[in-house]
Amino acid sequence: MAELRPIAPAFVVPGPSGVAVRDRLKHLTPEDDTVLRLVGAHLGALASADLKTRCADGLGHCTDSWAARKRELTGLSSARWAGAITKASHDQWALARRCQADHIRDLQAAIATITRRLSLPIGKKGTRKEPGGYRSAQEWFAKSRRLHLLQDRLKRLRADQQAGRVRVVRGGKRLLNTRHHLDAAGLTTDEWRQRWEAERWFLAADGESGKRYGNETIRITPDGEVSIRLPAPLAHLANVPHGRYVLASRVRFAHRGSEWADRIEANRAVAYRIHLDVARGRWYITASWQIPAAPTVPLSVALAAGVIGVDTNADHLAAWRLDVHGNPIGNPRRFHFDLSGTAEHRDAQVRHALTRLLHWARACGVKAIAIEDLDFQAEKSREKHGRRKRFRQLISGMPTSKLRARLISMADQSGIAIIAVDPAYTSKWGAQHWQKPLTTTKRTTTRHDAAAVAIGRRAQGHPIRRRTAPPPAHQSDGQGHRTVQARAETRGREGPRPRIPGPRTRSAGAGRGANAGDQNAQHRSERSAEHAQPMFRP
Structure with a gap:
């Protein structure tokens, strides 16, 4: 008999720790669209260069190098834009490292499986837990070649991991590969180029508690006015004082709008991200913030x-x-x-x-x-x-x-x-x-x-099977209650069944008489009515 693996107990899943809501930037003027494109392209170029520097540092990254990168970006943008860009580069490098470790584990598991199956005779049957040998000599030969391929790939990945090298594509690897299959994707070269540039733009700013409306870089007032702190090279495009540009669009978050309003009025941190949907030609803004975990x-x-x-x-x-x-x-x-x-x-x-x-x-x-x-x-x-x-x-x-x-x-x-x-x-x-x-x-x-x-x-916490095994000795309930549908402490589980409305017969059916609920009135073994002592009158 096959051994069953242990069943982990059920648990209540903790609630979310963050919130993200989105709204469309409607009624933008041509000047607004131009400014957003220029700012996104300029900051995107800075983010690409900073990510390249961060990946080149590898495991030698430290706080001093992080501060140096931030100082270099501050002159080309602003202090807060530089902080957002360097933080995004660091998070991207850390994510690539985790994906690299997962890939190494997958390759190790695949190599172990192939090595074991190659060591078994051809055609040997496997079990539920372990696969057997390969079915034919041709399959055995193909898997032996694949084993060498996976081993070489694992060797390269381990060398990259030890050196701190990662493979990152700003804009997405899937969209990059789409460039070679434009006919299958139904895109032209210009359409793909527009999507590729939009994905590489950078228009995101982290919130900061204590600052006005929770964000100094991308600010949204309670009445929905959106303003952006322009980078230093684009400060001449500002339409309000202090190097800011106010968009013509008004934002109103329909979902959780009251929570968002409470946060910005209390000057609590709210992060914003502006992005363009090239296929629809629409601009969107996403607001996100952290929330305390609800008690489970x-x-x-x-x-x-x-x-x-x-x-x-x-x-x-x-x-x-x-x-x-x-x-x-x-x-x-x-x-x-x-x-x-x-x-x-x-x-x-x-x-x-x-x-x-x-x-x-x-x-x-x-x-x-x-x-x-x-x-x-x-x-x-x-x-x-x-x-x-x-x-x-x-x-x-x-x-x-x-x-x-x-x-x-x-x-x-x-x-x-x-x-x-x-x-x-x-x-x-x-x-x-x-x-x-x-x-x-x-x-x-x-x-x-x-x-x-x-x-x-x-x-x-109930067993999946419907009923327990029948009593081993006889057909009564001497060994205990036969079903597991109701627990022993459940009231009324041995009571009579409810009467079904409607005239089925003219007489009361079996078990529906006046004594249906009286167990002593039934002719059953081991009941008090059967074993009671007779009463004699003097």
């Missing part, structure tokens, strides 16, 4: 009104509501989304599906949603799944991290707790114990619906 509610409090179990799939969310005893209520719900198309379309699809899920949870009065704690970062390699290319594409296309982050943020505003459960065996055991019993002539229960029930029961 206890698991028992979150589950007091039941739970909604959610099974995440590549094209839909399968959800089912469970009561406090783990029993499915009503019919399953499916919230579909389409992940084809642009990134904006995929993001909108995920957000729309989560919105419908949260609306249904509020309508049901449920205060908790259980979801699997999925992480496919270490499970997508071709060496892990072999020829199952469609399966690799399936798990690669599932937006697990984006869906989880958005669900946590949106549920926090709705007062709904998110419970993360271990995803082990939920689909298999859910289909085994719940798919057939929940299928009726009017309802088709899928494997994903049954998995949602299993996820909800695991969050509640």
Whole structure:
């Protein structure tokens, strides 16, 4: 019998630690558009040069070199612009280092898998935990060549890691590669060039508490007036004193606008980023700030009104509501989304599906949603799944991290707790114990619906299987209560069933008479009515 891996306990996911809201800069004049393009291009060139310097420093970076870079940029922009640029370069280098370490771990795992399979005889069958040998001599030869390729790649990456070298592309590697496939992307050279330049612009400023409206570089007043501190070479473009340029557009954040207004009126830090959507020809501004983490509610409090179990799939969310005893209520719900198309379309699809899920949870009065704690970062390699290319594409296309982050943020505003459960065996055991019993002539229960029930029961601490084993000795309840649907302390669990309205027969059915709830009146073994002492009158 195969050994099952241990199941991690369920836990309530902490709330978000930051907020980001966005609004469109409408009614910009041609002068406003020109100034934004000039400022973004100038600061973007400075950011590219600073990132190059930071990458050249490698592991030899220190506070003195950081201060030297900032002093050099201050004369070409301003002190605050220089601070924002150097901080962004440092964060980009640190992110590249983390990605480099993850790539090294993936290569090490792939090399270990190939080495082990090459050492096995050709055609040897594997087990559930370990794959067997390769199927043919041709595959063995191809994998031996791939092993040398991965080893060379790992050697280069380790040399880069030790030297502090990273590979960074300002503007994005994906957009850079699109330059070689313009026909497939449906873009012309000029259209690609416009997108490439816009992605490399720099129009972002960190907030600073204690300063006017929380940001001295990009400032937004409570009435929505947007002003930018111009860099020194572009100071002649200012239309107000002190080297600032005021845009004709007025900003009003519809989402969390009151929170944003409270922060800027209290002069608390708010970071802003201005960016251009080249495809639409629209300018947007994003405001972000940190919030204190909300206190996590206890698991028992979150589950007091039941739970909604959610099974995440590549094209839909399968959800089912469970009561406090783990029993499915009503019919399953499916919230579909389409992940084809642009990134904006995929993001909108995920957000729309989560919105419908949260609306249904509020309508049901449920205060908790259980979801699997999925992480496919270490499970997508071709060496892990072999020829199952469609399966690799399936798990690669599932937006697990984006869906989880958005669900946590949106549920926090709705007062709904998110419970993360271990995803082990939920689909298999859910289909085994719940798919057939929940299928009726009017309802088709899928494997994903049954998995949602299993996820909800695991969050509640109930076993996934529906019933315990039958009593070993006889058919009575001498060995204990037969089901696990209600706990022993639940009141009324041994009581009579409720009467079903409507005249079915003229006489009371079995178990529906006057003595239905009196256990002593029933002819059952080991009851007090059977074993009571007879009373004799003198």
